[in-house]
Amino acid sequence: MEASGKLICRQRQVLFHFLLLGFSLAGEAEPRRYSVVEETEGSSFVTNLAKDLGLEQREFSRRGVRVVSRGNKLHLQLNQETGDLLLNEKLDREDLCGHTEPCALHFQVLLESPFEFFQAELQVIDINDHSPVFLDKEMLVKVSESSPPGTTFPLKNAEDLDVGQNNIENYIISPNSYFRVLTRKRSDGRKYPELVLDKALDREAEAELRLTLTALDGGSPPRSGTAQVYIEVVDVNDNAPEFEQPFYRVQISEDSPIGFLVVKVSATDVDTGVNGEISYSLFQASDEISKTFKVDSLTGEIELKKQLDFEKLQSYEVNIEARDAGGFSGKCTILIQVMDVNDHAPEVTMSAFTSPIPENAPETVVALFSVSDLDSGENGKTNCFIQEDLPFLLKSSVGNFYTLLTEKPLDRESRAEYNVTITVTDLGTPRLTTHLNMTVLVSDVNDNVPAFSEISYTLFVRENNSPALHIGSVSATDRDSSTNAQVTYSLLPPQDPHLPLASLVSINADNGHLFALRSLDYEALQEFEFRVGATDRGSPALSSEALVRVLVLDANDNSPFVLYPLQNGSAPCTELVPRAAEPGYVVTKVVAVDGDSGQNAWLSYQLLKATEPGLFGVWAHNGEVRTARLLSERDAARHRLVVLVRDHGEPPRSVTATLHVLLVDGFSQPFLPLPEATPSQAQTESLTVYLVVALASVSSLFLLSVLLFVAVRLCRRSRAASVGRCLVPQGPFPGYLVDVSGTRTPSQSYQYEVCLAGDSRTSEFKFLKPILPNIQGQCPEPEMEDNSKFRNDFGFSIQLK
Numbered sequence: 001m002e003a004s005g006k007l008i009c010r011q012r013q014v015l016f017h018f019l020l021l022g023f024s025l026a027g028e029a030e031p032r033r034y035s036v037v038e039e040t041e042g043s044s045f046v047t048n049l050a051k052d053l054g055l056e057q058r059e060f061s062r063r064g065v066r067v068v069s070r071g072n073k074l075h076l077q078l079n080q081e082t083g084d085l086l087l088n089e090k091l092d093r094e095d096l097c098g099h100t101e102p103c104a105l106h107f108q109v110l111l112e113s114p115f116e117f118f119q120a121e122l123q124v125i126d127i128n129d130h131s132p133v134f135l136d137k138e139m140l141v142k143v144s145e146s147s148p149p150g151t152t153f154p155l156k157n158a159e160d161l162d163v164g165q166n167n168i169e170n171y172i173i174s175p176n177s178y179f180r181v182l183t184r185k186r187s188d189g190r191k192y193p194e195l196v197l198d199k200a201l202d203r204e205a206e207a208e209l210r211l212t213l214t215a216l217d218g219g220s221p222p223r224s225g226t227a228q229v230y231i232e233v234v235d236v237n238d239n240a241p242e243f244e245q246p247f248y249r250v251q252i253s254e255d256s257p258i259g260f261l262v263v264k265v266s267a268t269d270v271d272t273g274v275n276g277e278i279s280y281s282l283f284q285a286s287d288e289i290s291k292t293f294k295v296d297s298l299t300g301e302i303e304l305k306k307q308l309d310f311e312k313l314q315s316y317e318v319n320i321e322a323r324d325a326g327g328f329s330g331k332c333t334i335l336i337q338v339m340d341v342n343d344h345a346p347e348v349t350m351s352a353f354t355s356p357i358p359e360n361a362p363e364t365v366v367a368l369f370s371v372s373d374l375d376s377g378e379n380g381k382t383n384c385f386i387q388e389d390l391p392f393l394l395k396s397s398v399g400n401f402y403t404l405l406t407e408k409p410l411d412r413e414s415r416a417e418y419n420v421t422i423t424v425t426d427l428g429t430p431r432l433t434t435h436l437n438m439t440v441l442v443s444d445v446n447d448n449v450p451a452f453s454e455i456s457y458t459l460f461v462r463e464n465n466s467p468a469l470h471i472g473s474v475s476a477t478d479r480d481s482s483t484n485a486q487v488t489y490s491l492l493p494p495q496d497p498h499l500p501l502a503s504l505v506s507i508n509a510d511n512g513h514l515f516a517l518r519s520l521d522y523e524a525l526q527e528f529e530f531r532v533g534a535t536d537r538g539s540p541a542l543s544s545e546a547l548v549r550v551l552v553l554d555a556n557d558n559s560p561f562v563l564y565p566l567q568n569g570s571a572p573c574t575e576l577v578p579r580a581a582e583p584g585y586v587v588t589k590v591v592a593v594d595g596d597s598g599q600n601a602w603l604s605y606q607l608l609k610a611t612e613p614g615l616f617g618v619w620a621h622n623g624e625v626r627t628a629r630l631l632s633e634r635d636a637a638r639h640r641l642v643v644l645v646r647d648h649g650e651p652p653r654s655v656t657a658t659l660h661v662l663l664v665d666g667f668s669q670p671f672l673p674l675p676e677a678t679p680s681q682a683q684t685e686s687l688t689v690y691l692v693v694a695l696a697s698v699s700s701l702f703l704l705s706v707l708l709f710v711a712v713r714l715c716r717r718s719r720a721a722s723v724g725r726c727l728v729p730q731g732p733f734p735g736y737l738v739d740v741s742g743t744r745t746p747s748q749s750y751q752y753e754v755c756l757a758g759d760s761r762t763s764e765f766k767f768l769k770p771i772l773p774n775i776q777g778q779c780p781e782p783e784m785e786d787n788s789k790f791r792n793d794f795g796f797s798i799q800l801k
Contacts, residue, residue, distance in 0.1 A: 031106070031119035034085070038093040038124050043086050046076065046122065049109060050083025053118075057083065062113065068351045069107035070372065076107060076122065093124040094161045101126075101163040110352060115365060117351075119399060128166040128219025132158040134227035135287060139213070141195065142232045142327030145203040150196065152182070154331070156284050157192035158215035158225050167191075169218035174211050179231070181213065188317055192284055195229070203233040232327070240328035241267040241278045243320075248334040254310040255341045262293065265300040267322030267330050274325040283321035283331055293318055302334065310340040311374040342379040342428025347372050348436045351401075356441035359412040366392065366440055367404040371424050379428035386422055392440075394422075412442040413479045446484040446538025450476040452546040457532075459514065462553040463522040471505070474512040474546060476534035484538035487512075492531040492545060501530050505550070514548070522554040523595050556649025558595035560603055562657040565590070574660045579631040587616065590623035590657050592645040600649035608656060609642035616661070618643055625659060637663050 034047050050060040060083050067078050067085070077088045097103035103124040110117045134156065141153050160167045171193035173181040178201060182194045193213060209231040216224045243265060250263045269276045280300045282290060293316070294305050302318070316336040323329040352368040373380040384402055386394055391407045404420070422436040452474060459472035478485040489512040494501045506515050512532070528550055535543040565573055565588070575588045594601040605623040610616055615635060617628040625641065639661040646654035 031121050032109075033104075033121055033123060035123040035125055036087065036091065038091050038127055039129060040087060040090065042089045043077075046085040046087060048083050049078065049085050053109075053111070055083075057081075064112040066110045067107055068110060069105070070349055070370070074107075075105055091124050093126050093163075094130065096124060099161075099163055103163075108351065110368075115368075117368075117401075126163050126166050128162055128217060128221075128223055130161040130166075131223035132160040132168050132215035132217055132225035134158045134213075134215065134225055135290075136227060138228045138230065140230045140232060142234045143197065143201055144326075144328065145201045145233050147197055147201065149198055149200055153195040153197070154184075154284065155181075155193040155195055155213060155229065156227075157190060158227070159286065160215070160217050160223075160225075162217060162219065165218035167217055168215050169222070170216055172214045172216065173229070174214075176209060176211055178209065179211065186317065190286075201233045206233065208232050234327045239270045239275070239324075241269040241322040241324050241330040243267045243322060243330055243332040246332050248332065249337070250334060251337045251339050252304075252308065253339045253341055254308040255343060256304060256308060258304050258306060260304045262302045262304060262336060263334060265302070265320050265322075265332055265334070267300070267332070269322075269324045269328075271324060271326065275328075277325045278322050279324075281321050281323070283319040285318065288313070289316060289318055292316065295320060308338050310338045310376065311344065314338050314340075340376045340379055342375055342426060342430065342432055344374040344379075345432040346382045346424040346426050346434045347374075348422060348424055348434055350436075353438065355439065356443035357406060357410060358443050359445045360409045360447060361406070362409060364406045365403055366406060366420075367438065369402055369404075369422070369436075371400045371402065373426050375426065375428060379426055381427040382424050383427070384422065384424045386420055390418055390420060392418070392420060410442045412444050412481070413448060415442065416481075417441045444481040444484050446480055446536060446540070446542060448479040448484075449542040449544045450478045450487045450534035450536055452476045452532075452534060452544060454546065456547040456549065458549045458551065460551050460553055461516055461520060463520050463555045464557055465516055465519055467516065467518050469516045470513055471516050471550065472514050472548075474507075474514065474532050474534075474548065476512070476544065476546070478536050480536065480538065484536055486537045487534050488537065490533045490535065492533045494530050496528075499528055499530070501528075504528065505530070507532060520552050522552045522597065523558065525552060527551045554597045554600050556596055556600040556647065556651065556653055558600075559653040560592045560594045560645040560647055560655045562645060562655060563591040563593060565657060565659060567657060574662045575625075576662050576664050577627065577631070579633070579635075579663050579665050581627050581631060583627055583629050585627040587625040587627065587661060588659065590618070590625065590643050590645065590659070592623065592655070592657070594647050596647065596649060600647055602648040604646055604648070606644045606646065607641065608644040609640075611639040611641070612636060615639065616641055631663060635663060639663070 032052065036044070036046055049065060050057060053060070053065075055063065061080060065078065065080070065083075067074065067076055069075070075088050075091060077086050078084075079086060093103045096105065103126070104121040105124065106119070106121045108117050109120055135158075136156050139156055141155070143151075143153065155171075158168055158171075168191050170183040170191070171181050173179060173193075173195070178197060178199045180196050180198055182196055183191050184194050185191050193215075211229045211231065213227045213229050214224050215226070216222050244267070248263055248265065252260070252262055265280065267278055267280070269278055279297045280295050281297060282293070282295055285293075292304065292306055292308070293302055295302050300320070300322075302320070315338060316334075318334040318336060320332050320334060321329050322331070348369055348371055350367060350369045352365075354364070354366055357364055357366060371382050371384055373382055382400070384394060384396070386392060386404070391410060393405050393407045395403045395405060397403060404422070418440045420438050420440055422438070423433060424436075425431050425433045453476070454474075457472065457474055461469070461471045465471075474489065476487050476489070478487055488509050489507050490509060491501060491505070491507050503517055504520075506517055507513070508515075512534075514532075530548055530550075531545045532548050533543055533545045535541050577585065577587050590605055592603055592605075594603055603623075604620045605618045606620065607616065607618040607625075612635060614628055615631075616625055616639070618625050623643070623645070625643070641659040641661060643657045643659060644654055645657060646652050
């Protein structure tokens, strides 16, 4: 039996809630009864269920009332708007119930929210729409002329498909002088005619009679059927056949094959000759009996002509006639009891089914169904169960109804669907089983927050990027489904109120792609962090967040910058180097910085150009300019060095620094400006004029001076009043000078006191007295306070660093 074909997937799915189902069913154990006359036209009114249930029309519509019946053979239809219960089609009681009385069609009324159902039945009332019919229109009865009055002769009965009072009520026979008819009733309730002899027959006077037998039913008006009875008066036959026993009781299994021997009857006749020859036949057999059994006329064996069905008919009453050649007959009755065998598997009828079931819902009714078995006794008893590893339970109700319930709240993320197999087994031998498979889907509820693939993300972007550059992505997943799993991304307000996040990055709300809105500068912003939110589209919406850290990678976009010596276009400084300096003597130190970081800021120094190659060298790592060898008198006094400062970026960037070096013999030679100091050419020319005038004045003063001693003293007094950028602080010794190189190396300072000889026509500086010997220094060109001091003596404080 294909049980899965009975799955009520053709029915619309109904959502309903479980509310004390057992109590509701127990309160309606007695079914509601309605009646309708057969042959009533379809769509005829039966009753108004809304009034019967005591519901207002609005409540009736809300409760979703439905009518279901066994096997889903609906003979009724329900008008949801009015609550009227109508016939679905014209009903024929004889087709529906046969001879069963009363004819009741059982159905159920289902209500939802809360769930209830009621048993009901529709009784189809018989009308007199069938006339009695004789299966044999002509019957032959042989009567011995020696038969005494009062002798009875059973006749074949008529059939009427109607029941009750519309069935056969009595039999009458046409008027005659010899016979009358009696109406007899068998054990099964059917009536048959019996002919009674009222007057002795005389074959010689009348050899045969022709009578009309009429069967009348009890309808109003009554219907009738007729048959012709031929009575043949036969000569005397002293003995009629007699059966060994008048009643036979036989039990036969319903699965007995065709041709199976049911029973063998036997009759004897004491007459001899032709009058002693006996033949057997069915007597007063209905159409059903004639189709089911056959009798061997010679042996009296009764065999099956067709398969028995216990569920259709449980017993038969078969009358057998034994007739001799003389026309006499004897009769016996066989009561055949059909024994049930387990030949019907249980049937499952689904009344309601709900799918999908919302997850996290409490105990919920999934299905309502009924179980039936056409067999009887133990063969008709059933057991119903489902698999043990499912979160469902089965509850039994009245009338073989069962409800399938959720045992606990379901979790769609753990399992989205369940294949439930309802197994029904009867208790017969062998046991027959029916399986009903159903798929229960679990609908999603928004109970999971989006989960990021990482707690925090670190993104790298190189500075000077192009605007709208895709710098990375964040990703979050949601275990829910449909709209509950659709994630939207957003930027959360930054914790640092000074961070202009809205102008730095943006995020694609659909896929979580992050974009840099503008070009980033590593030197201004090395890193920043912000939070990203992921929100699903459930109701209510759930969200989570993750931390995103953006690291700006440095690009080599800054050239080195020289802090010392200054390259700002002012008057250049000159580094003084004594000719007695040893190899490796530190002349000065080039100090440079780079705004980049890492290897982009690693600086190396290289002597790019020199007046005399090989005289000076530059240390590559710290920028110190040192003498490479001993100085000699042949070396030029003035030297111009170009130092290249280069970083290690890719591609590398570089800058040059220009140094002026003056070689002096113990610092006794005059300081001469370098001709290449072009940025202050106008100031240099003006200063040259002043020096010429001053030297002329000094020469004149020295020529007029008589005493060199006076000149020496005047020169010493002028030391305290000399003016220049390297003015020596007051005190017995010169103060310390500020280190502006930025190299964090000790400053080397020297101070000398010199005087200009008045009679020197070569304007030669002569060394007078060192204040701090063995110190190297530097000094810009001295500023002269006024011309009057040149007329006496001149003192200079010179600092080299």
